[in-house]
Amino acid sequence: MTDxxxxxxxxxxLSNIAPEIDSSRIDPAVNxxxxxxxxxxxxxxxxxxxxxxxxxxxxxxxYPKILTLNDFVAYLRPRLKDR
Amino acid sequence: xxxxxxxxxxxxATFSWAQARRALDGLPGGGLNIAYxxxxxxxxxxxxxxxxxxxxxxxxxxxxxxxxxxxxxxxRFANVLRELGVGKGERVFLLAGRIPELYLSALGxxxxxxxxxxxxxxxxxxxxxxRISLGDxxxxxxxxxxYKRKVAEVRATLPGLRHILVIGQPEETRDIAGxxxxxxxxxxxxERFEIARTQPEDLALLHFTSGTTGTxxxxxxVHEAVVAHHVTGSFALDFHPDDVFWCTADPGxxxxxxxxxxxxxxxxxxxxxxxxxxxxxxxxxxVQRHKVTVWYTAPTAVRMxxxxxxxxxxxxxLSSLRLVASVGEPLNPEAVVWGQEAFGRPIHxxxxxxxxxxxxxxxxxxxxxxxxxxxxxxxxxxxxxxRRVGQGAVEEVTEPGVEGExxxxxxxxxxxxxxxxxxxxxxxxxxxxxxxxxxLARRDADGYFWFVGRADDVIKxxxxxxxxxxxxxxxxEHAAVAEAGVIGKPDPVAGEVVKAFVSLKPAYAWSDxxxxxxxxxxxxxxxxVVAPREIDHVANxxxxxxxxxxxxxxxxxxxxxxxxxxSTLETQ
Numbered sequence: 001m002t003d004x005x006x007x008x009x010x011x012x013x014l015s016n017i018a019p020e021i022d023s024s025r026i027d028p029a030v031n032x033x034x035x036x037x038x039x040x041x042x043x044x045x046x047x048x049x050x051x052x053x054x055x056x057x058x059x060x061x062x063y064p065k066i067l068t069l070n071d072f073v074a075y076l077r078p079r080l081k082d083r
Numbered sequence: 084x085x086x087x088x089x090x091x092x093x094x095x096a097t098f099s100w101a102q103a104r105r106a107l108d109g110l111p112g113g114g115l116n117i118a119y120x121x122x123x124x125x126x127x128x129x130x131x132x133x134x135x136x137x138x139x140x141x142x143x144x145x146x147x148x149x150x151x152x153x154x155x156x157x158x159r160f161a162n163v164l165r166e167l168g169v170g171k172g173e174r175v176f177l178l179a180g181r182i183p184e185l186y187l188s189a190l191g192x193x194x195x196x197x198x199x200x201x202x203x204x205x206x207x208x209x210x211x212x213x214r215i216s217l218g219d220x221x222x223x224x225x226x227x228x229x230y231k232r233k234v235a236e237v238r239a240t241l242p243g244l245r246h247i248l249v250i251g252q253p254e255e256t257r258d259i260a261g262x263x264x265x266x267x268x269x270x271x272x273x274e275r276f277e278i279a280r281t282q283p284e285d286l287a288l289l290h291f292t293s294g295t296t297g298t299x300x301x302x303x304x305v306h307e308a309v310v311a312h313h314v315t316g317s318f319a320l321d322f323h324p325d326d327v328f329w330c331t332a333d334p335g336x337x338x339x340x341x342x343x344x345x346x347x348x349x350x351x352x353x354x355x356x357x358x359x360x361x362x363x364x365x366x367x368x369x370v371q372r373h374k375v376t377v378w379y380t381a382p383t384a385v386r387m388x389x390x391x392x393x394x395x396x397x398x399x400x401l402s403s404l405r406l407v408a409s410v411g412e413p414l415n416p417e418a419v420v421w422g423q424e425a426f427g428r429p430i431h432x433x434x435x436x437x438x439x440x441x442x443x444x445x446x447x448x449x450x451x452x453x454x455x456x457x458x459x460x461x462x463x464x465x466x467x468x469x470r471r472v473g474q475g476a477v478e479e480v481t482e483p484g485v486e487g488e489x490x491x492x493x494x495x496x497x498x499x500x501x502x503x504x505x506x507x508x509x510x511x512x513x514x515x516x517x518x519x520x521x522x523l524a525r526r527d528a529d530g531y532f533w534f535v536g537r538a539d540d541v542i543k544x545x546x547x548x549x550x551x552x553x554x555x556x557x558x559x560e561h562a563a564v565a566e567a568g569v570i571g572k573p574d575p576v577a578g579e580v581v582k583a584f585v586s587l588k589p590a591y592a593w594s595d596x597x598x599x600x601x602x603x604x605x606x607x608x609x610x611x612v613v614a615p616r617e618i619d620h621v622a623n624x625x626x627x628x629x630x631x632x633x634x635x636x637x638x639x640x641x642x643x644x645x646x647x648x649x650s651t652l653e654t655q
Binding site: 015016019037059 | 383545580604607610612
């Protein structure tokens with residue numbers, strides 16, 4: 001997957017949880033939770049949805065490292081290399 | 084270290100609230116004020132240079148406030164309110180994350196004799212508007228970001244809200260019309276203030292909570308409540324002078340005020356505040372670095388820590404912990420036992436609610452824990468299991484193990500004194516000399532209480548009460564929705580999550596696009612914590628012949644349970 005494809009995938013899953021967002025206005029360098037109203041349960045749902053969509057398991061201990069859209073790309077890219 | 088409550092029976096037998104009151108100072112010259120007990124009496128004494136609040140910012144910043152500094156800063160805020168002409172008993176609302184200004188404003192409000200009313204910062208515009216309106220808010224303290232996102236659009240509907248104090252950088256607050264800059268006012272204010280001569284029965288705190296029907300209820304608490312805050316800090320949380328205490332709750336909810344602000348300060352100990360949201364490793368790092376001794380958290384957080392596992396815990400030295408306690412919803416027995424594996428000590432569950440103002444039933448440090456039980460009533464608290472017998476009467480269930488409604492004998496200091504402007508709803512809570520809690524429970528032969536469920540349809544999600552009616556009302560404002568019924572759907576982490584069922588008006592057809600539109604609509608209006616997590620379509624929302632939504636039936640269908648007695652169901 002390309003970086004753009006990964007971004008699109010994360011945004012798609014994010015908008016399933018928070019359909020009110022305008023995906024085009026999400027700044028990839030800014031903490032998603034500062035731009036979208038997400039509680040901790042929403043974050044859990046998002047991580048599970050991304051796992052289901054990509055097959056990449058994201059352990060809870062890694063959640064704090066993944067705050068921005070760019071973080072998602074950096075985290076998922078090496079793990080999706082062969083797909 | 085010897086626990087404060089060693090001999091439960093003995094302490095219960097000799098305890099009196101009048102005696103408990105003597106552990107506090109009272110205002111010089113008479114009267115009682117929560118902020119005096121929490122701040123000024125320590126600022127004037129040996130603890131003046133002891134850290135009171137240790138604030139930890141999201142980005143790793145740290146700010147300590149000694150009791151003397153906290154005294155000066157809260158005096159400034161009290162002077163800000165006085166300069167603005169805010170009167171005694173008027174409501175000051177707070178809408179902010181866990182930032183230092185929130186704590187200064189809360190305590191400063193109490194000093195000035197005004198009433199502190201916290202709002203959860205994850206609420207959407209509608210719950211915010213509704214609570215400020217119901218509470219007749221005169222002042223709102225918030226941040227520039229929250230103002231723009233949540234307050235600006237509803238402000239015109241709140242004519243009674245005279246002053247909005249915005250926290251932010253000057254360039255953020257400069258372009259907002261009709262607000263005051265919090266920091267500018269604080270900088271100009273005097274740091275000397277004589278605390279308002281409040282009396283024990285004067286209104287101090289207003290906490291909104293949700294019922295099954297109707298609007299949120301504003302539970303009123305008075306300055307006398309501080310007696311219970313202090314005593315429960317001693318008995319249930321076992322505060323000792325050198326403790327570093329960390330309550331992870333947000334002050335937007337009652338736990339975050341009673342225990343995140345007041346109780347530790349009345350004991351003159353250090354209270355840790357973390358601005359960031361849940362993050363297991365960050366939390367362990369905080370316990371280690373700041374040598375937290377008493378930790379008060381919630382079942383949802385414990386279950387999230389359990390998901391992360393005990394392996395990461397081995398990288399941290401958590402040996403400072405002496406007591407780990409939890410509140411919000413019953414802690415499952417596995418979680419109690421997990422604490423033993425993770426922290427070397429079990430997790431002590433306790434029970435209370437917004438209306439009780441403080442911990443009522445607890446597993447005490449010195450007492451054997453029964454995993455899954457909420458523990459035994461605090462000295463000074465009489466709890467019972469009752470069943471309703473006809474209109475306006477209850478009888479106590481004395482045989483052990485029998486389910487009924489959990490009830491308390493009224494009269495403890497932090498008992499709510501009313502629901503603001505709703506005398507009738509308040510009176511209905513008291514039957515036959517008992518306060519009825521709305522929780523179903525049973526008591527075992529040894530006097531331990533066990534939570535069974537709610538007696539009403541209120542949803543408990545991640546420890547927060549959500550009123551189904553609030554959610555249904557918003558959904559019904561959408562053009563496509565004819566009727567809505569909202570339930571709590573069991574969830575392994577949050578306890579329950581909000582699920583909505585809607586029926587549509589004739590011109591509309593159910594589709595995934597409509598489902599998403601409704602979800603987004605509800606989230607925008609209600610905010611992430613109150614909005615449904617799931618929305619489903621039903622042809623008809625089941626109702627009784629008198630028109631009440633049968634949420635229990637919706638829930639039974641959702642869970643594939645027997646539907647029970649349907650004789651009162653409205654025939655379609």
